[in-house]
Amino acid sequence: MAPTAAVRDRIERLCRSATDPLTLYRDVVPVLGRAVPSDLWCGLLLDPATVLNTGGYHDEGLPLEVLPRLLELEVGADDVNQLPALARDRSGVGTIHRRTRGRPELSARYRDVMLPAGMGPELRAVLRNRGRPWGAVVFFRETGAPDFTDAELEFVAAVAPDIAAAVRRTLLVSEITHRDVEEGPGMAVLRVDGLRIDVELASRAARALMEAMPDSRIDGVPVGVVMLVSRLVAAGGRRQSARVRLRTGRWMSVQLDVLQPAGQEGCERLSLVIEPVAPYELAEVIAEAYGLTAREREVARLVVAGNRNPEVAAALSISLTTVQDHLKKVFAKLGVGSRYELTARMFFDQYLPRQLSRQPVGGDGWYLPARLPR
Template sequence: MTGKSVDVLTAGVEQVLRTSSGPVALLEAVAATVRGAVAFDAWCVLTIDPASVLPTGGSHREGLPLEYMPRLLEIEARGEDALALADLARIGRRAMTLHTATNGNPESSSRYRDILVPAGMAHEMRVLFEANSQTWGAMVLFRGTGAPDFTDTEARLAATATAGVAAAIRREMVLTEIEAEDAVEGPGLLLLTPDLEPITATSSAAHWLDRIDDDRDPHLELPFCVLNSAHRARSRPGPSRTRIRTRSGRWLTLHAEQLAGTDGNVSIILEATRPVEIAALIADTYHLTTRERQVVGLLTRGYSRTEIARVLAISAHTVDDHIKRVFAKLDVRSRPELTAKLFFDHHAPRIENETPVGGSGWFLR
């Protein structure tokens, strides 16, 4: 690897990072630029949720034939094959070939046997895009039968020249989030009497109320979930917060509170749920405790029980107890099943619907 080749490729990558917009388009431009220094026959790029190291989108048009995609998703989602993204992130390798990952025995890889060989591909290299120990994207490169394998020099070149890609992906995701928020109706205010009769509602509140997926009280003409939130606010001190879903699949957060200095009037603020709260809904769906959420996050990122114990400063026996409870709540029997369930239940449907990804790395709805 010569200094000139690194400098030239790095400069080219940095140029596309400055001029490309949108995380996937940016990654496609990076792949095209890398191709000028590292030859390959097929490729795909991925955006990745740094919390779980699971894909959130990408481009596969120049990748493996689509007929192999179902089997590929199954293998990738389980995270137990060679070159699993979570394993690369955990060991801190930004670029690695399948030959290296399998100690020179690619036939031991399910992906190699079931997909690469039938698709006419003999070699694979993966490049992770990381910043501050968080993985934001990946590039997967393939070479066909008869072509030489990717060399260690090429792996180092690709890793070095793309060091700034992760920060650019996150920047584009933040811009996506800002643009999405600009297009979303703002918070609305609904004011109710002590008997929960509507006093007034702003236009934004009316917008959200009309989109709530719930039956309505025939007298008050309000969704029952809104009335339930108001009742809860009247029965306890301080604000009450509830998350509900609209007919289009968006999530709303309701902040209900009995107003001081009145005869018991109730105010309800309705607003689009923030992405960080939506991510928490996954854990809420399965009724996971805070510690169980931490264990799930580490499990999906490939950490062993001993490593989890060290990170969380608890005993390995306690880790085992948490894992047993997590598996029971999610109805899975192993780490691969857990990772696959999270991907197919929460990532795959959003990817299929082309849901945009925000600055946290999680989907915007």
């Protein structure tokens, strides 16, 4: 086994140089495996607001035939070591064996997914940066293998912050680098019959957008969409939505609702709408990615809405000096030097072509509307 110091050093260097989250997982996790051996693994991307799995790297993970049951348990059952609970846990790292005190058979995931796939021990780690979950890594060992040791859990917990920061940063980098190439919104009708989901009707845009989702497929449907369907079923048919990042780096809003309840034929039809996340909706994600505090986000929101410093001070009941201090920190974190650049970075850099959003006009050198939605 490689010395843990050398493994950690290599992971840190890979994290610093990464520019894409899926490539990050593909490069980093095998290195981590030198210190924490496993037989299968996967890297997940999480929506920091909902902790919902929005895609990831699954090429080295569980076989596709067990994924429908896995997704059903993830959103519709109170099982052991689930991601939302881990996201609230102090360490953010755990195994099924430890959480069940050595009785993994108490976990439905262990009984219905792990054993049929030939797996036994499972280690999960939520990747948190500034308190928010941006991803997760899951390691599996074959049936009969020993559980992950305390030292292995501690090592994963130690490197998790570096990987989490890289995931957050690469999500942001890819969002800025890739520009709008998809058309939307996309609309589709899904036919759900038990655990089987079929795309019955779909617009050209919907098919293209689903194809661009960075995930494995179950009968041609992205795992992220399958998971959202499972979540809707578990919620008794209540409308569900999530943010999903495409392979291009573009963030989309996925909305699912019941179109036709189950009838005599035993299946129901759901409406699926995929559309670009509006600039002001994505601003919160961008602010989180850049590590702005709650107060800094408030200041930034008021500034990009066109308010001057005295107006920001009055709105937040703070001094003008405090506003200036917060704004200076916001500028430093986002790497900008003016209000116009701040607005472009938080909104228009994500949507307008580079040649437009950074076309110099006038003294400030930025072409931007005067005001944005609050």
